Amino acid sequence: MGENKDVWVFSEKYDLTLEIIGKGREIANTLHTELAAVLVGSGVEKKADELIKYGADRVYLVDHPALEHFQSEAYLSVLHSLAIKYKPDILLIGSTKNGKPLAARLATRLETGCIPDCTELSVDEKGRLIGERITYGGNAVAKIIFRSKPQIATIPARVFKKLKLQDRNGEVIKLDVKIEEPKTEVVETKPLETSSINIEEANVIISCGRGLEKKEDKALLEQLANIVNGQVGNSRPLAEDRKWFTEWVGLSGHKVKPKLYIACGISGVIQHVAGIRDAKIIVAINSDPEAPIFEVADYGVVGDLYEILPALTEALKKRFQ
């Protein structure tokens, strides 16, 4: 076990790779080891230098036409070969819909542990990685350590910040590895409409839940958002059940940290609340005085969102004049 060294970073998403390098750099510094990024794809060699400028000391580059698109068996075999060959101490993998299963399979192939969806990472006095994650539907935060190596953790998007581009030098190691044959075949991909705005960065978020009767009524929230320079969000059922949107705020969606979060017609079930814990001020507007959202709100208004929202928009407009 003693021979494992260095902190590694991998994600099939480039932006997420940079974010994880940001945190990986800090951990590598604490442990006085090196930080390596694993770069996998086809025609990606030109990105290696940039990864170093963002904080990596070394880049393991596997560039092959068969790796152009993410494919579980292919990517898994690449990461597995590298991990066997160089024995990293810590491996941080982007927690995407493809990345998390990859991390789980890799951890299993290497017979080691895995901490999924870490919201914080640290190192204890013995140099062991501690991962923190939200558990029990948002009721708790768990701290987890490893009894095996490498220590594999997955990191969701936008939890950590990428570093500033710097003039740094590092080493690029180009490798040829045996790529496993795919067991599944992607027969079609359609782009998904995602909001181009980044809700995690928003200072003010006005969110609606099932209390909203029609998709068009979102305009009520948008009018308020316009006044306060905010963004509009929603609870999961509006996406999952009603298919009005494709994203949502909460445990299984975006975890946000605005200065102000206004929940309109949202009951405040813990899975939703888990996504807004880091909001500075939470306002709840709900017609049901018993709604659990009031228990986690700073300001609560019992009332119809169709009346309160326009009135609040007017009141704020007046104050801005």
Next chain:
Amino acid sequence: MKRIIVCLKQAVDVTQLKVDPATSQLLTASAPKKISDFDKNALEEAIRIKEKNGETEIFTVTVCSEDAKPVLREALAMGADKAYFVNDHTLQNVDTWATAYVLAEAIKKIGSFDLVLCGEASLDSFSGLVGSRLAELLDLPQINSVRKISVEADVVTAERTLEDAYETVKSKMPALITVTREINQPRIPSLMMIMKASKKEIVTWTVADLNIQKEKIDAKNEVIEVLAPKTERKKIMITGENTKEIAEKLAKALFQEGIIRR
């Protein structure tokens, strides 16, 4: 005859979980348990595949240190044909590695199958690793986070939602699929189905019955702390004579907090 294996976890009902305010510890032992939501979706999907394709048997597999029979009865009432239950007190602090390992050995003992269905993640721990770990241990093709499945001959086609795309993926069976909640709405068993289920079999195994060496299921991870996050909210209710007054009071409060800017 096709065979679908559905992995079911008995999870803590997180919506009914209480926190000890003095210590911030969760009172998980006394919290009610149920079939983990996504796993119920997996079972429902298996039943729908059976209804559509016929000639299919559905077995559930559960690994748990506590009694889970009442929960398994519900699964049988919904439409599973047989439940396999690995029940062993040594499984108390299992991690995702050990859980997947025991599931894999149980599934190997059951024998052949065409499809393994799991929930994308469990309701309580929400790790989302066990399905993928199981696919690796059984050396199966795997499709994750699936919201639609169709089975034809020995090929399964699945639709999944990624961060920025919808994807349709094909695989030869046997294969392992993890499903999301949007795939279906699980049925509520009728009284008739509940009565009929009482005659169905729950096969109970211990770890020893599966010939698993103890070292193989030593945990790879250890949870050192689980605490409820402190939420100190002001909980100020704003009231007034009319909507206008309420809105103005709220606007004033938000200004005083210094959190809004034009």
